[in-house]
Amino acid sequence: MVFGVRDGTRDRVGTDVRLQQLKNGNEDFTNWLSRMIEPRIMLDVLDFECGGLAYSIIAVEPSYERPVKFSGSEFIRIGENKKKLADFPEHERSLWIATGRRRFESAVAVSNATTDDVFAKLDPEPLFELTGDPRPKNSDEIIRKMIEYGFLLDNLEGHYDVTNLGAILLARDITMFPSIAGKAVRIVKYVGRNKSKVAP
Incomplete structure (x- = not known):
């Protein structure tokens, strides 16, 4: 997930978000996000500048064994939209057929x-x-x-x-x-x- 690039046009616009400094309440954003995701997969956040603009990235390790849940729900991106995976059983089936072929x-x-x-x-x-x-x-x-x-x-x-x-x-x-x-x-x-x- 990239902050600083506009959805749709992919224009580079920069961002004021600084994920490495961000907190949710008194908890570091990265720790909070790790707690909200199940199974516990590796994730990393990066703040950087390029061409005079600031960007932030969340890099998430893919899961090949089971869907990743955020706050108890599984999501899928369809085009520019985020949807609950449970609402799209055909997408879920296709996803697991594709990822199930990958060997360790x-x-x-x-x-x-x-x-x-x-x-x-x-x-x-x-x-x-x-x-x-x-x-x-x-x-x-x-x-x-x-x-x-x-x-x-x-x-x-x-x-x-x-x-x-x-x-x-x-x-x-x-x-x-x-x-x-x-x-x-x-x-x-x-x-x-x-x-x-x-x-x-």
Whole structure:
């Protein structure tokens, strides 16, 4: 959601809204909004200036498992209008057919990463060690290989989206990917055939 761009015409007009400073009662806006949304998904707010105009953005992580509710209700945008999802069962059905096809591995862990961001967050070396492919000399070719293996998606705007697969397999530090930090690969070795005792 963007504040500072006019609905319909998409004209850039700026805004007086400062989401990072905004409060609802005595509570920070971001905390309040997080409480109102269920399930608890990641969201971020950003205030910035561009071309002498101020803008504010709310970035919300998509949910692929169930509808997101705000204050107990699910909504959908139809054209320029916000409607209750319950009033449009055909839209709801289509939405879940489309999102239900998405696998965890291909979902986005970090979006809109620059080339520098990609290499700061991901270590491509294991890719070439495991596949036996020669390591390309330049970063563009390495990026192309990571896209080919499904670790990155080209967002066609000069940046890249890191997939969950890429984050889990190539992350330099899994905590740089909060949405999947709890899903890091773990290996447990047991003593004997039963699982009653973990090996040291």
